[in-house]
Amino acid sequence: MGEIVISLNNVSKCFKRYARPVDRLKEILIPGKSSCDEFWALRDINLEVQKGQTLGVVGRNGSGKSTLLQILAGTLQPTTGEVSVNGRISALLELGSGFNPEFTGRQNVFFNGRLLGLSHQEIAAKFDEIAGFADIGDFIDQPVKTYSSGMFVRLAFAVAVNVYPEVLIVDEALAVGDVVFQHRCMRRMRALMDSGVTTLFVSHDSGAVKTLCNSAVMLHEGRIYTTGSPNAVIIEYMKLVTQEELELLNEAKPTNSLESSPAFDPDRILGEPSELTPTLLHNNGNGKPQRRGNRKALIQDVRILNSLGEYSKENLVFNFNEEVTLVIDLVAYELLQGCIVGFFVCDKNGNEIIGSNTWEENLQIGKLSPGEKLTVKFKFRLPLKPISYSVTVAGSEDYTSVTFDWIDNALVFQVLPPDTGKNIHALVDLPMSTEVSRNFSFNVSVQV
Numbered sequence: 001m002g003e004i005v006i007s008l009n010n011v012s013k014c015f016k017r018y019a020r021p022v023d024r025l026k027e028i029l030i031p032g033k034s035s036c037d038e039f040w041a042l043r044d045i046n047l048e049v050q051k052g053q054t055l056g057v058v059g060r061n062g063s064g065k066s067t068l069l070q071i072l073a074g075t076l077q078p079t080t081g082e083v084s085v086n087g088r089i090s091a092l093l094e095l096g097s098g099f100n101p102e103f104t105g106r107q108n109v110f111f112n113g114r115l116l117g118l119s120h121q122e123i124a125a126k127f128d129e130i131a132g133f134a135d136i137g138d139f140i141d142q143p144v145k146t147y148s149s150g151m152f153v154r155l156a157f158a159v160a161v162n163v164y165p166e167v168l169i170v171d172e173a174l175a176v177g178d179v180v181f182q183h184r185c186m187r188r189m190r191a192l193m194d195s196g197v198t199t200l201f202v203s204h205d206s207g208a209v210k211t212l213c214n215s216a217v218m219l220h221e222g223r224i225y226t227t228g229s230p231n232a233v234i235i236e237y238m239k240l241v242t243q244e245e246l247e248l249l250n251e252a253k254p255t256n257s258l259e260s261s262p263a264f265d266p267d268r269i270l271g272e273p274s275e276l277t278p279t280l281l282h283n284n285g286n287g288k289p290q291r292r293g294n295r296k297a298l299i300q301d302v303r304i305l306n307s308l309g310e311y312s313k314e315n316l317v318f319n320f321n322e323e324v325t326l327v328i329d330l331v332a333y334e335l336l337q338g339c340i341v342g343f344f345v346c347d348k349n350g351n352e353i354i355g356s357n358t359w360e361e362n363l364q365i366g367k368l369s370p371g372e373k374l375t376v377k378f379k380f381r382l383p384l385k386p387i388s389y390s391v392t393v394a395g396s397e398d399y400t401s402v403t404f405d406w407i408d409n410a411l412v413f414q415v416l417p418p419d420t421g422k423n424i425h426a427l428v429d430l431p432m433s434t435e436v437s438r439n440f441s442f443n444v445s446v447q448v
């Protein structure tokens, strides 16, 4: 086990909530007379983060993520429990929260750097890199109160990631700024990760958590709900979100419209469980496909046919760039006003590599009656790195409604290396034409 850099032991945080501002004043002036509610934003958090780990923190709004990070960054004190963080922390929790609005960008860089424990010389040596990363031009010498929110976060992020942090704490700051900057941030975060910086990353963007993090924790109502691989935690998170959306929908409905749909049993996804087990290799660590949805329609079967149209559930191995057909059968259990069926091919971290759906492929399915069965076929090639992939399949009435059935890890397949012997370095290997031209840009006279 690696060195533990962050450790939280039974950490809880209680906020006092006052109905009226005057109640807060009363409590200060008349000790012992309090008319506030206590609200526990965090309860009994036990967590250890190893050196070099990149931990994604996910959870619904108000689940306690920011409170947790602020406690780690030292801007909030826990009510009970112990926190220990070993190493220089650089926190990016709010837009330039450590900035003085009257100072220029340049002054704030030095000011922030000093707060983080760097010497003037160290910051001066890093200044050009920080300014280059922020890329805000002449604004670097303007007071930051004149900055747009995008400029603010660019500079804040540039400082946070360029001051040799040992522990980096980031709260969704990547969502701000233009696309080029987001990519630069992602690359920088990756470089920091590779160099062994321990990182905590709060985000609602499941893609970013899957891409950037090597482990994740999900908070729910101030408690740890689950921890594990980013993919497994995101799946749990999405299940909870769907469940809560369904509960809201059902509360709004006078009758239970789901009565007609069959009992929801994830093992009975695609026919008999015994038939499924061989192909359902699972990459989320708990040995089961993960399923959620409102059950108005259910996916009955998923299979991938090879280029000859054959299906072998025991042997889902395909040649590099082979043309395969993904077949999805589903049955409607209620009247559906419309239907979109789609899929993703994902790598083991849950990153979506290939995907589409009937709507985007211009197939308007229209209404489906109860009992009606639909078979959808997607034909595509697999120009993929020779590793294993999982398939996620899903269906919904339209883009805005809750999915009726969503199955992560419905099946797993393997791609073989190309016969040509070519090494596939990236995840996808698209056909390309390559050209090289040679000439001299200067003449060198060689003396013998």
Ligand SMILES: Nc1ncnc2c1ncn2[C@@H]1O[C@H](COP(=O)(O)OP(=O)(O)OP(=O)(O)O)[C@@H](O)[C@H]1O
Pocket: 015, 016, 017, 039, 040, 041, 059, 060, 061, 062, 063, 064, 065, 066, 067, 068
């Ligand atoms: N200073 C405070 N006083 C009272 N309640 C607070 C305070 N700060 C946070 N809370 C409450 O604590 C709970 C957790 O808040 P927190 O900001 O940590 O959640 P979050 O998971 O970061 O949410 P979001 O995703 O919306 O940012 C919320 O219910 C919030 O209202």
